[in-house]
Structures are given as structure tokens and as C-alpha cells.
Amino acid sequence: MSKTVKLKKGFDINLAGKAQKTIASTPPSETFAIKPTDFVGMKRPKLFVAEGDNVKAGTPVLYDKMQENVMICSPVSGEIVEVKRGAKRKLLEVKILADKEIEYETFKTYNVSELHSLSREEAQEQMLKGGVWSNLIQRPYGIVANEADTPKAIFISSFDTHPLAADSAFTLKGEEDAFKAGISVLKKFTSGKIHLNHDLNGEVSSVFANVEGIENNKISGPHPAGNVGVQIHHIAPISKGEIVWTISPFGVAQIGKLFLKGVYDASRVIAVAGSEVKSPQYYKTYTGASINKFIDGNLKSDHVRFISGNVLTGERIDESGCMGFYSNLLTVIPEGDHADFLGWIMPRKEVLSFHRAWGLFSFLNGKNKEYVLDTNTNGEPRAFVQTGTFEKVTPMDIYPTYLVKAIMAEDYDNMEALGIYEVVEEDLALCEYVDVSKHDIQQVVREGLELMQNG
Amino acid sequence: MKFLHKILEKQKPMFEKGGKLEKLYYLFEAGETFMFSPASTTNSKGVQIKDAIDLKRMMMTVVIAMVPCLIWGIFNVGYQHNVATGQATTFFSIDNLLFGARWVLPIVLVAYAAGGIIEAVFAVIRKHPINEGFLVTGMLIPLIVPPTIPLWQVALATIFGVVVGKEIFGGTGMNVLNVAMTSRAFLYFAYPLQISGDVWTQLAGEEAVDGFSGATALAVANSTSIEGAQSVVEGLNKANSALAAPFSDGFFSFQNMLIGGIPGSIGETSTLMALIGALILIATGVGSWKIIVSVFAGAFAMGTIFNLAGANAFMDLPAHYHLVMGGLAFGAVFMATDPVSAAQTEVGKWIYGLLIGMLTVLIRVVNPAYPEGIMLAVLFMNVFAPLIDYYVVQANKKRRLSRATV
Numbered sequence: 001m002s003k004t005v006k007l008k009k010g011f012d013i014n015l016a017g018k019a020q021k022t023i024a025s026t027p028p029s030e031t032f033a034i035k036p037t038d039f040v041g042m043k044r045p046k047l048f049v050a051e052g053d054n055v056k057a058g059t060p061v062l063y064d065k066m067q068e069n070v071m072i073c074s075p076v077s078g079e080i081v082e083v084k085r086g087a088k089r090k091l092l093e094v095k096i097l098a099d100k101e102i103e104y105e106t107f108k109t110y111n112v113s114e115l116h117s118l119s120r121e122e123a124q125e126q127m128l129k130g131g132v133w134s135n136l137i138q139r140p141y142g143i144v145a146n147e148a149d150t151p152k153a154i155f156i157s158s159f160d161t162h163p164l165a166a167d168s169a170f171t172l173k174g175e176e177d178a179f180k181a182g183i184s185v186l187k188k189f190t191s192g193k194i195h196l197n198h199d200l201n202g203e204v205s206s207v208f209a210n211v212e213g214i215e216n217n218k219i220s221g222p223h224p225a226g227n228v229g230v231q232i233h234h235i236a237p238i239s240k241g242e243i244v245w246t247i248s249p250f251g252v253a254q255i256g257k258l259f260l261k262g263v264y265d266a267s268r269v270i271a272v273a274g275s276e277v278k279s280p281q282y283y284k285t286y287t288g289a290s291i292n293k294f295i296d297g298n299l300k301s302d303h304v305r306f307i308s309g310n311v312l313t314g315e316r317i318d319e320s321g322c323m324g325f326y327s328n329l330l331t332v333i334p335e336g337d338h339a340d341f342l343g344w345i346m347p348r349k350e351v352l353s354f355h356r357a358w359g360l361f362s363f364l365n366g367k368n369k370e371y372v373l374d375t376n377t378n379g380e381p382r383a384f385v386q387t388g389t390f391e392k393v394t395p396m397d398i399y400p401t402y403l404v405k406a407i408m409a410e411d412y413d414n415m416e417a418l419g420i421y422e423v424v425e426e427d428l429a430l431c432e433y434v435d436v437s438k439h440d441i442q443q444v445v446r447e448g449l450e451l452m453q454n455g
Numbered sequence: 456m457k458f459l460h461k462i463l464e465k466q467k468p469m470f471e472k473g474g475k476l477e478k479l480y481y482l483f484e485a486g487e488t489f490m491f492s493p494a495s496t497t498n499s500k501g502v503q504i505k506d507a508i509d510l511k512r513m514m515m516t517v518v519i520a521m522v523p524c525l526i527w528g529i530f531n532v533g534y535q536h537n538v539a540t541g542q543a544t545t546f547f548s549i550d551n552l553l554f555g556a557r558w559v560l561p562i563v564l565v566a567y568a569a570g571g572i573i574e575a576v577f578a579v580i581r582k583h584p585i586n587e588g589f590l591v592t593g594m595l596i597p598l599i600v601p602p603t604i605p606l607w608q609v610a611l612a613t614i615f616g617v618v619v620g621k622e623i624f625g626g627t628g629m630n631v632l633n634v635a636m637t638s639r640a641f642l643y644f645a646y647p648l649q650i651s652g653d654v655w656t657q658l659a660g661e662e663a664v665d666g667f668s669g670a671t672a673l674a675v676a677n678s679t680s681i682e683g684a685q686s687v688v689e690g691l692n693k694a695n696s697a698l699a700a701p702f703s704d705g706f707f708s709f710q711n712m713l714i715g716g717i718p719g720s721i722g723e724t725s726t727l728m729a730l731i732g733a734l735i736l737i738a739t740g741v742g743s744w745k746i747i748v749s750v751f752a753g754a755f756a757m758g759t760i761f762n763l764a765g766a767n768a769f770m771d772l773p774a775h776y777h778l779v780m781g782g783l784a785f786g787a788v789f790m791a792t793d794p795v796s797a798a799q800t801e802v803g804k805w806i807y808g809l810l811i812g813m814l815t816v817l818i819r820v821v822n823p824a825y826p827e828g829i830m831l832a833v834l835f836m837n838v839f840a841p842l843i844d845y846y847v848v849q850a851n852k853k854r855r856l857s858r859a860t861v
Contacts, residue, residue, distance in 0.1 A: 013504075239859035305496075307503050316499035333503065336496050339460050343492025344511040351507035356739045358516040360507055375496040379509020380488055380584065383628025386513060387799040388743065397855075401799065402848055417852040425501070432502045436513055437628070442501040 004200060005234040007221025009395035011354050011430055013163040015311065015333075016370035019271035020281040021170050029289040032075050033322035034061050034094045039072070039134060040446075041143030041453070045091045053080045057286075058105030058131055058264030061094055069147060073131030075266030075286040077103040093322070098286075109262035115181055118259075120188040127185070127255060131264040134325065135251025139232065139244045141449050142424030151245040153192040153236055158208045158249055159199040161226030162310035166271035166328045168249045169205030170282065173269075176207055179249065181256030183211050186247070197231045208249070221395060229427040233396045238421050250328060270323065274332035275372040276304045290322045291330055299332065305375050307331040312429040313442070336376025344379065351378065354393065354434040382437040393430040398422065400431050404441060407448030412455060420448050463487050481578040485585035513741055514587040520735035520742070521594050521789060523728040525563075528721040529555035532602045535656045535718050538698050541664040546701040546716060558602050558657050559721055562609050567593040569610035570617050577622045586627035588634070588795075592616065595635035595789060598722025599782065599830075600642065601650060602657040608646055612638040632837045633796045639830055655718035666697030671719050672707045673781045673819060673826040680769035681823060687772040712779040723785035726778065733788040742792035745801065746808040750787035751778055753812020761820055769820045777816050786829035787812070796837040800847040807843055811836045 036045035044065035049055060055078065060071040074096055082095040107130050110118060124147055127133045136145035145151070158168060172179065186194055193215050198204050200220035217235055224230050228246045238244050250268055257265040266287040272294045273280040283294055291306060307314040308324040311331055315324060323330060340346065347359040352371045356363055362371075390400035398419040406414035425442035432441035470476050470483040487493075488511075497503050533551025537544050544550055570593045578585045596613055616638030621630040642650050653669030663669075670678075672691060679690025691707035700706040701716035711717060715725020723729070736742030758774025765771050777783065791797060791811050798807035811832045818828025825831070 237855075237858060239855070241859065305503065311503040313501070314503060316503065331503070337494045339491035339494040341460075341491055344488070344509055345515055348507050353507040355506065355508040355513075355741075357508055357513050357741050358519050358739060359512065362507065373504040375503055376492075377495045377497055377505050378492065378507050379505075379511070380484075380493055380495070382510045382584065382587070383626060385510060385588065385628050385795055386741075387794045387797070388801060388804075391801065397851065399800065399848055399851060417855065418848070419851075419855055429502055433504065434506050434508075436506075436508050436510055438505065438509070440498060440501055443498075 002215050002217050003235050004218045005220070005231070006200070007219065007225045007230070007234075007395040009392055010161075010222035010224055011393045011434065012161070012222045012367070013311070013352060013373075013433070014367065014370055015163045015273075016275040016372050017273050017277050017280045017332075018164055018370075019166065019273040020279070021167065022281045023269065024272075024279075024281050024283050026283060026293050028098070029285055029291075029293045030098055031081065031290040031322070032078075032096045032098055032286055032288040033290065034072055034074070034096075034288055035322070035324060036062065036064075036072075036091050038325040039064070039144055041141065042066075045072075047083065047091070047094070049080050049094070051080050051083055054078070055080060055096065056103045056105045057266060058107070060129075060131070061096075062091070064144075067144065067146070069128045070133045070144060071129055071131055072134060073105075073264050073266075075264075075288050095322075104263040104265075107258060107262045107264075110259045112177075112181065112184075112260075115184045115259060118185065118188065123185050123188050123259075126258060130258045131266075132251065132255045132258050135247050135254060137246045139229065139238055139246060139424070140421035141453050143453075145245050149243050151190050151192070151243045153232075153244050154186055154190050154194045155197065155228045155232050155235075155244060155246045156195065156249060156252060157197045157226055157228040157231055157246075158204070159197075159202065159226045161223035162312055162329075163223075164271070164273040164329065164331055165226070165310055166269075166273075166282070168328075169207050171269035171271070171328055172207045172249055172253055175253040175256075178253040178256035178260060179207055180211055181260050182252035182254070183214060183256075185255050185259055186252065187213060189245070192236075195231070195235055197228070197235070199226070224393075224395065224427060224430060227427055229422065229424055230395055233398075233422055240416060240421060242421075248326065268328060270328045270330060272298070272330045272332070274307075274330075276300045276332040276334055285323075287325060288322050290320065291317065292320060294330060295319065295332065301334065303335050304332050305335050307333070311373070312433060313426045334372065334374040336374030338374075338376065354389070355436070377438055379436075379438055381439065384437055384439075386436040389434050389436070390428075390431040393434055394428065396422065396427070400428055400441075403448075404428075404431075404439070404444050407444050407451070410451060412451065415448055415452060420445075420452055424449065460491050463490065478579055481582065481584050482575055485575075485578070511587045511590075514590045516739050516741045517591045517736065517789070518594050520732040520739075521591075521598065521722065523731045524598055524722040524725065524785065524789075525559075525594070527715060527725045527728040528598060529559045531555065531715060531717075531724055532558055532657055532721060534701060534716060535602075536659060536661075538701075539656045539658060539663045539667050539669070540661045543699045554657075554659075555602075558659070559597065561606060562597040562600065562602075562604065562721070563594065565606045565609045566596045566613045569613040570596075573614050573617045573622075577617075577626070581622070581626070583626050586621075588621070588627035589617070592634045592638075596638050598785070598789075599635060599639050599720045601654040601719075602721055603654045604642075604649055608642060608649060612642045615641045628795055630795055631841075632834055633790055633793045636790055636830055636833050636837070640834055643830070655720070664697065666695070668695055669718060670694070671781065671826070672712055672717060675707060676769060676772060676780065676819075677823060677826045680767050683768055685768070687768050688776070690768075709776060709779060712776075720782060720785075723782040726784040729784035729788045733784075736788065736792065742788065743794070743797070743804050745804040746792050746797055747787050749805050749808025750783070750791050750812040750815075753809035753814075754778055754783055754816050755812070756809075757813040757816035761816070772820075777819070781819070781827045782829045783812075783815055786815070786833055790829070790833045791836075796840065798840040798843045798847075800844050803840070803843040803847045807836055807840055810839070 533554035620637030814832035815828035
């Protein structure tokens with residue numbers, strides 16, 4: 001049965017600099033990167049290539065020693081120009097200088113009817129080799145799916161409620177067939193259902209319409225209604241011992257293309273947005289693109305922060321940095337390293353607040369006001385004091401404060417009982433935003449997940 | 456102001472690790488962040504923007520909400536003095552203000568100074584930031600003591616509250632008991648002479664007029680009930696009838712008690728001002744409306760239950776009188792809502808508040824030795840709040856477990 005879920009709790013952060021729905025005609029990026037740190041849970045990345053090697057799009061570049069069959073492939077063809085390592089020789093980044101014309105490794109192609117009779121083993125082998133497997137994320141833990149598992153369901157959210165999020169329907173325009181093919185492949189992997197969740201208040205775009213054999217659920221509410229974790233919680237919650245996979249719409253289409261066209265197609269449309277971008281819009285590029293082409297001459301000021309991803313869950317990158325594997329959004333906001341005289345008590349209307357404590361007048365601005373927010377922490381870390389606010393931004397039957405405290409105390413039984421299997425960082429990201437005491441909630445959640453996974 | 460910030464930044468290395476005054480780092484941090492909000496930015500992973508709120512602002516909101524009670528208390532201390540010594544004035548007179556300020560402000564200063572020093576000592580020894588929670592405690596303590604309290608007792612009680620109520624548990628956020636209530640309970644049990652009986656009017660050495668009794672409404676209610684000759688409302692109406700009530704005919708009439716022209720602890724006499732504070736706390740979301748509403752509801756319910764039992768005159772007191780007498784309103788608004796010592800779950804807040812209200816009236820009516828119940832009710836429920844939360848959270852865990860198949 002398809003479900004309709006109406007959520008009330010949550011908080012929308014309306015930022016200035018939304019991407020216009022146009023695709024910029026900029027020269028393509030020259031360098032692309034694969035960052036092992038993008039893959040949560042990757043412990044011991046091993047390289048197949050060395051500096052100076054030539055690769056094609058789809059050539060395996062690295063793999064995780066703990067998950068030997070999952071290939072991380074080059075998004076473009078070209079030359080490996082840099083293997084960047086950090087402390088203790090930790091592998092940080094593999095940079096590839098792209099050819100003008102992309103050459104592809106070829107895989108077996110299938111037509112639509114052949115996809116129906118495809119076996120799980122065949123599909124799995126092609127996906128593992130063809131670089132698309134890492135799109136599958138396993139819950140609990142939010143790590144790359146294990147090919148030995150059979151998930152009880154697969155969840156896809158067709159909309160993203162994060163601040164300035166890219167519109168997934170727009171970024172997948174024209175990929176209808178690929179998306180449908182991807183769904184047919186994914187059906188081989190679960191004994192249960194594939195849930196495709198739509199925004200109740202929006203129209204279902206043609207990309208996601210008329211997909212057969214899946215559950216179409218409708219969700220409404222403020223952020224994090226678009227988070228797949230929240231959707232799972234309301235549609236088919238994860239209990240101890242159960243496994244669910246999630247995948248982005250882009251990932252589904254990429255799987256589809258691997259089977260329809262026989263190539264690892266890492267081309268994607270990304271949004272470049274944020275208050276400091278002169279003309280925020282979409283760009284056509286490949287996974288892991290270096291961001292310099294998007295920002296050259298396109299910035300309003302120079303004291304800014306570049307974020308691969310959105311402002312709630314993203315990661316800072318520098319101006320010569322590259323987009324992350326899962327990211328379809330580059331956000332540029334002002335850096336906030338300014339000290340304000342009596343900043344703790346002065347009235348502030350221009351800084352968005354979930355709260356209404358003395359002087360926080362942003363609630364008077366109305367919902368349509370677009371905010372320019374910087375990276376200032378607006379206060380110092382303190383012990384937990386205020387209660388009830390985390391619960392107001394978490395539309396799940398979970399007590400985030402208790403869960404976070406259980407993690408801090410490394411109390412395994414309570415972490416499990418309080419629902420750690422149902423969350424990953426992004427589901428509690430708003431708690432981190434609204435926290436009066438400025439805790440790093442998402443980092444705590446990851447530590448908890450690692451404890452559960454390894455302990 | 457930039458130059459000032461630069462001067463501060465220049466001093467910083469001295470206080471940081473390896474600096475000469477490393478030990479005083481948290482004192483410096485407190486001073487600096489008080490002057491300037493920190494220039495720190497978000498981590499490279501996780502949220503890149505943060506809400507405009509911080510703990511200082513939240514605590515200041517509570518202090519602001521207490522200002523009506525403080526100002527009222529200053530006028531009232533002056534008024535009670537003048538009316539008791541036969542120099543009846545209007546309530547809002549300069550005379551009342553000056554007299555009240557003369558006696559109230561030193562208490563506020565002593566509470567902040569004593570608490571501030573002990574807070575700083577602990578921050579240095581225990582190496583933790585100075586807690587903004589003290590902004591609130593330092594204001595709460597003066598508002599719940601009588602205007603005649605010796606200043607050294609204020610200092611001692613504050614130190615006791617901060618050390619025993621908070622610091623031994625690890626500081627703000629870790630405490631089990633409400634700090635200000637701990638201070639008051641300390642005074643009550645250690646120095647009962649100075650915090651009970653006829654201590655509520657600051658006579659400042661002058662002679663009181665004939666027919667003056669310094670008793671509070673609750674004390675009057677209690678003694679009337681024990682004598683048993685008349686109803687409590689009649690007893691209240693007769694008490695201090697020689698004195699001019701500022702806001703109605705009877706000194707202990709419902710109206711006068713609601714508005715607050717009666718003797719009592721400095722900040723708690725006016726139910727109306729506490730309600731204005733409640734409005735501020737609720738509108739800003741800093742205080743839980745559930746707790747405030749449920750304390751009043753609990754007190755009213757218990758009052759009604761006693762009305763039905765009706766075993767003595769106090770039990771027959773109309774339930775709504777309980778809401779305006781004594782410190783119930785002040786306690787409900789500013790003490791019970793302390794987020795650290797209150798129940799933390801939303802369901803738990805209802806139970807916690809209801810029980811505080813009920814216990815307060817129970818103590819008032821049934822325990823003749825101690826007319827006011829809110830202090831002990833809050834402290835008692837502080838201790839039980841974790842237990843209430845435990846069962847609420849346990850129910851959540853059970854819902855989750857019932858789904859599991861393994």
C-alpha cells in the first residue's frame with residue numbers, strides 16, 4: 001500500500017541564492033577527484049593506479065580492502081595526475097586530468113526486456129565492476145551496501161528539502177528510461193518493496209512518473225521531510241537486525257545507464273548556489289569535478305566558504321577542491337569569522353533562528369524571507385541545558401537528546417533501544433543547527449554508529 | 456569597537472596553553488565572549504551554519520522575564536515599610552522606590568558577587584567555562600528571600616547553592632536540583648529565624664503601627680484554620696485590616712494578593728508580575744508552557760479536592776485562592792521551568808508540573824509546620840524528574856522493541 005505521510009515537525013532554512021533552472025554554458029572542468037573519505041565506512045582504500053597512469057571512464061581506481069568487490073571507478077578518461085596522501089599516508093584524493101573526448105570502458109548492454117530476465121548475480125557483478133555499487137547505501141549505519149545482504153526494502157526520495165538543494169527532477173531531465181531501467185535492476189535485490197517517495201505538495205515529474213512495480217508514497221512537511229531516513233521511519237521502520245538500502249535518484253539512473261548503454265556514466269547536473277554566487281544555476285559536469293570553473297568570476301566576494309553539498313550536512317572544500325562523490329550541490333556562503341560587540345545580546349533580525357529568545361526577531365520576517373547566513377557559530381559550546389528543541393525538529397518517534405547522551409556515554413544497550421539504527425547524521429543535522437549549546441551532533445551520531453558497527 | 460577587540464586578542468596568548476596566565480583562561484574567555492561574540496566558525500564537516508541563539512542569550516531572556524518581578528518587589532518593599540510604619544503612600548511613589556532599592560539592590564549585588572566569585576573559582580579549578588546559568592541564579596536568589604535577610608546569609612546561601620546544588624555535579628547542565636531553590640532550602644533549614652515568622656516587612660528600625668502583623672497570607676490562612684473559628688477567607692479579610700491595601704479594600708483580598716501589594720519574599724508577592732514573566736518565557740519559547748500551565752492546574756485540582764473533603768477551614772479555602780497566595784506563581788514560572796532540573800520529555804513535563812502544583816497545596820494545607828509548599832515541592836519533583844523521564848523514554852523504547860523480530 002502506498003502511504004501518505006504528513007509531517008509537522010522540522011524547520012525550513014530559506015537561504016538566498018537559489019539556483020536558477022538553467023544550465024550554464026561554461027567550459028568543462030579539467031580535473032576530477034575521487035576522495036575515499038566520501039565513502040562512509042571505507043577503512044583501507046587500496047589503489048589500482050599510480051601517478052601517470054591513463055584511465056578510461058569506468059576504469060577501477062581504488063577499492064576498500066574490507067569490501068574487495070566494490071570498485072570505485074574513474075568518472076572520466078585521462079591521466080592520474082596526483083595521489084594525495086595525508087598523515088600516516090592516509091589516502092585523501094586521487095586527481096585525474098580529463099581528456100577532451102571521454103573514452104569509456106565497456107560493459108555488457110541489455111535492452112529493457114532483457115533487464116526483466118536478468119538475474120541478481122549478473123546484475124550484481126556488473127554493478128560492482130561498473131562503479132555504480134557505491135550509490136547503494138545501507139541502513140543502519142549509512143555505509144556502502146554489502147553485496148551479501150538482501151535488504152527488506154529499498155528507499156528512494158525523489159525530492160530534497162535541504163537548504164538550496166538541487167531539484168532532482170531538473171537534474172535528471174531526459175533520463176526517464178535510465179531511471180526506469182535502474183529500478184528494474186534494483187528489483188532483483190530486494191524481497192520486499194521499492195519505495196519511491198514524492199513531495200505531497202509538488203507535482204511528480206515525468207522522470208519519476210509511471211514507474212512500474214514500486215510503491216509511490218507521498219510525504220509533506222518542512223525539512224527533513226525529504227530525508228530518506230525520516231521517510232523510512234514512517235513507512236517501514238528499521239528494527240534491530242533489519243537492513244534497508246537507500247539510493248539517490250541520480251544513482252538509480254546511473255545504474256540504468258550502466259545496463260542500457262554499457263558504460264559507467266558519471267555525467268551529472270549539479271547546482272551551484274548560495275548567497276555569494278553571482279549567477280546561481282546548474283552546470284553539466286561529471287562526478288568529482290574540480291570547482292574552479294564554476295566559481296571563476298562568479299563570486300560576489302572573496303571571503304567565502306565552498307561547501308560540497310548543502311549547508312547542513314556538507315563538507316568544506318577549498319577553492320581548488322573537488323565535489324564529493326554523492327554531492328550534486330556546491331554551496332558558497334560567507335565565512336563568519338567576525339567578532340561582534342555584545343553579539344550575545346544585541347537584537348538580530350537578519351540571522352535566522354529557530355528560537356525566539358530575547359532579540360531573535362527573525363520570526364518576524366515571515367517565511368518567504370531569504371537569508372544570507374555565514375559560518376559563524378554564534379556562540380560557544382556549553383553543556384546541555386535547553387530541552388525539547390531537538391524533538392521539535394526531528395519528525396520521528398525518537399528522543400534525540402537521550403540518544404545523543406547515550407552515544408556520549410557509549411551505552412550500547414540504550415543506543416540500540418533509543419533508535420540509533422534508524423538515523424544517520426543527516427537526520428539529526430537540524431538538531432545541530434538549532435542547538436543552544438552548540439554540540440557537534442552529527443559527529444556524535446557517526447561515532448555512535450561506528451561503535452554499534454564495530455563494538 | 457574593533458580596536459577593543461584587537462586589544463583583547465593581543466592578550467589572548469597570555470591565557471592560552473603555555474601562556475603565563477594559562478590557569479585563568481576561562482576567566483579571560485568569559486570576559487572576552489561577554490564583550491564580543493566569538494569569531495569561531497563551524498567545522499569543515501557537518502552543519503556549516505548555526506542558529507543565532509546561544510546560552511547567554513537564552514539565560515538573559517529569563518533574567519529579562521524576571522525584571523517585572525524585581526521592579527515590583529522594589530516598590531513593594533518600600534510600600535510595605537511605609538504602610539506598616541503608618542506613612543501610607545501610593546504604591547508607585549519615589550519614596551517606595553528609593554526605600555525598596557536601598558534594601559533590595561544590596562541583596563542582588565551580594566548574590567551576584569558571591570556567586571560570581573565561586574563560579575570563577577570553580578571554572579579555574581575544574582577547567583570548565585563559566586556558566587551563564589549563574590546570570591539567572593544570581594537574580595532568582597534575591598527574589599525569593601525576605602527583604603530583611605542579613606547580607607552574609609545571602610552570600611552563604613548563594614555559595615551553598617552553587618557548590619552543593621551545581622558544581623559538585625559538574626556545573627550547569629549536570630545539576631539535579633534547582634540551584635536557587637537549593638539556596639533557599641539551605642537558608643530555611645539553617646537559619647529558620649531569619650526566613651520565617653514576621654520577617655517579610657523591612658521596618659528598618661522604625662515602630663510598626665497598631666494592628667500591624669507581618670505575617671504572610673499563607674501564615675494567616677494557617678493560623679485561622681488552626682483556630683477554626685471562622686473561614687480562611689474571613690480570617691484573611693480581617694488580618695491587617697487596619698492597614699491600607701494598595702489595590703483593593705481588604706489587605707489580603709483576592710485582588711490585592713493577585714496584584715501583589717502584600718508582604719512576602721521580595722519578588723514573589725505579585726502573581727500578576729510572575730504571569731507577565733510567564734508570558735515573556737512562553738512567547739520566547741525559553742520556558743515550557745506545559746510546566747507553567749500544569750503547575751497551576753495541579754494546584755487548582757488539589758485545592759478542589761480539598762474543598763470536596765472539607766475537613767478543616769484551610770481545606771475549604773476556594774481553590775483559586777491557592778493560585779495567588781504565596782510563591783506558587785513565581786515558583787511555577789521561574790523555578791519549575793528550569794530546563795536542567797525539570798523533566799525533559801514533553802509528556803514528562805505535564806506530569807512533573809501537575810505533581811508540583813498538587814504537592815504545593817498538599818504541603819500548605821496538611822503540614823501546619825510549614826505554610827509554604829512550593830519550595831519543597833519543586834525540590835522534591837526535581838529529584839523525581841529523571842524517574843518520570845525514565846518511564847516516558849522507556850515507553851518509547853518499548854514501542855521500538857515491539858516492532859523488532861529478532
